[in-house]
Amino acid sequence: MTLTLLLALACGPSPQPPGPLPSPGAASPSPASAADAVPPPPEDPHTVDARRRMVEQQLAARDITDPAVLAAMQAVPRQRFVPEASWSVAYHDGAAAIGWGQTISQPYIVAFMTQALQVEPGMKVLEIGTGSGYQAAVLSALGAHVYSIEIVPELAAWADGALRAAGFPVVQSSEGSAGAPLPGLGPVHLRTGDGYLGWPEAAPFDRILLTAAPDHVPPPLRDQLAVGGLLLLPLGGETEVQELVRLERGARGWREERLLPVRFVPMTGQAQQR
Ligand SMILES: C[S@@+](CC[C@H](N)C(=O)[O-])C[C@H]1O[C@@H](n2cnc3c(N)ncnc32)[C@H](O)[C@@H]1O
Numbered sequence: 001m002t003l004t005l006l007l008a009l010a011c012g013p014s015p016q017p018p019g020p021l022p023s024p025g026a027a028s029p030s031p032a033s034a035a036d037a038v039p040p041p042p043e044d045p046h047t048v049d050a051r052r053r054m055v056e057q058q059l060a061a062r063d064i065t066d067p068a069v070l071a072a073m074q075a076v077p078r079q080r081f082v083p084e085a086s087w088s089v090a091y092h093d094g095a096a097a098i099g100w101g102q103t104i105s106q107p108y109i110v111a112f113m114t115q116a117l118q119v120e121p122g123m124k125v126l127e128i129g130t131g132s133g134y135q136a137a138v139l140s141a142l143g144a145h146v147y148s149i150e151i152v153p154e155l156a157a158w159a160d161g162a163l164r165a166a167g168f169p170v171v172q173s174s175e176g177s178a179g180a181p182l183p184g185l186g187p188v189h190l191r192t193g194d195g196y197l198g199w200p201e202a203a204p205f206d207r208i209l210l211t212a213a214p215d216h217v218p219p220p221l222r223d224q225l226a227v228g229g230l231l232l233l234p235l236g237g238e239t240e241v242q243e244l245v246r247l248e249r250g251a252r253g254w255r256e257e258r259l260l261p262v263r264f265v266p267m268t269g270q271a272q273q274r
Contacts, residue, residue, distance in 0.1 A: 047079050050091040054078075054107050058093050064111045068119075072141035073111050078104075080166045081134040081159075100152050102265060104132040105211065109262065111138075116246055116259060117207050117232055119144050121186070124202065126224065128195030128267070129211035133159030133168075136188050139209075140168050146188045147202050149195035151269050156192040163188055194269035198224040205229060213242050214267040216274065225249045234264040 055074050064070060079090040082104055086096040095103040105113075113135070119125060121143025127136055130150035136159070139146045150156040163170045171189045191199065195210070196218045203224035210221075210233035217233065225231050229249050236242030244260040266272070 043077055047077060047091075051078065054091045054093075058108050059111045062108060064108070064115055066115045068142055069111055069115045069138075072114070072138045073107065075141050076134065076137045077166055078107065078134060081132040081137065081162045083158075098132045098155070098158070100155055102131055102152065102155060104134050105264075110135055112260065113209060113211075113232055113244070114138055114142070116244070117209060117230055119207060123206040124204075125207040125209065126199055126202070126205040126221075127209045127211065128198075128221070130159045130190060131155060131211060133163045133188075135209070135211060136190075137163060137166060137168050140186045140188050141184070142186070143184060144186045144207070146186055147191070147199050147205070148188065149191045149193055149199065151192075151194050153192050156190065160190055163190075196220065196267070196270035200224060208232070210234065210267065211264065212267040213238075213262075213264040214271040215240070216271075217245075217247065218271060222247075222249075222254075227251055234262045238266050 051074055055070055059073060060070060064073075079087055081098075082090045082096050083099060086098065086104075089096045091107070093106065093108065095106050098104050117125070119139060119142045123144050125139050125144040125146050127139065127146060127148040130136055130148040132155070133148075136146050136148045148159075150159060160170055160172070167185075169185055169187045171187055172191075189202070196214075198208075198218070198220045200220070204226035205224055206226055206229050208221050208225050208229070208231040213234040213236055215235070215237040217231070217235070221231060227249055231247040231249070233245055234242045235245045242262050242264060243258045244262045246257045246259055248255040
């Protein structure tokens, strides 16, 4: 893949004008708690096949080699996380519009970030930028206990509905305990708000992932990472070339790796007030 292609497709601004999404509630009445999560209806074989091609041609043919990541990307029905207007491009090799000027990231970037996070079942993972809920679903499919924060209330509601409709065990922050997660899936805790401050009550996290780009590492997120943990984020201002940076918190300090040039939507809220 060329650098140009990667920069263009990572998670850029929405290629279409933002528009209202269909009401998540209309497609999937929200159950009261994770314990009420119901299995989704069987999938159309065409989408299963489209996903198999996505995994083979866009991921395995590049540098996604972790079998657990490839299996999670095959398992999660990506089309359920995009609005109807984007169904035809759900399995394309690029980002897709999800409304409110935001995008669901390119499948390759989701897989690359997930692989770089080195997630093990049972790990606590904080995601900043729930967006469509797709990345949270992939982490849940890896057995992680996911905590995800979205600043746009309408998108937070969309992700909640999409995750539940696809059979993921969602817990709203006001609902309390996750109950028993579905077999193999980690619970997904959702919260609406500014992710800059993290989720202090649930800290420390084994992994922290940002899917919107700040121009500095938010100090509260550093503080909420466990010793030995990894923090992955696209770093850079709106007019700069951003880089995907992985920070490892050691007992005696931090180690930083610059993994990939990328283009993500900016982190909004407090990140822009410094
Ligand atoms: C590229 S999209 C996320 C893609 C998402 N992970 C997915 O799987 O669809 C970035 C998201 O970050 C959200 N965001 C931006 N700044 C934020 C902040 N300060 N706190 C929480 N979410 C934020 C945006 O509203 C947007 O939904």
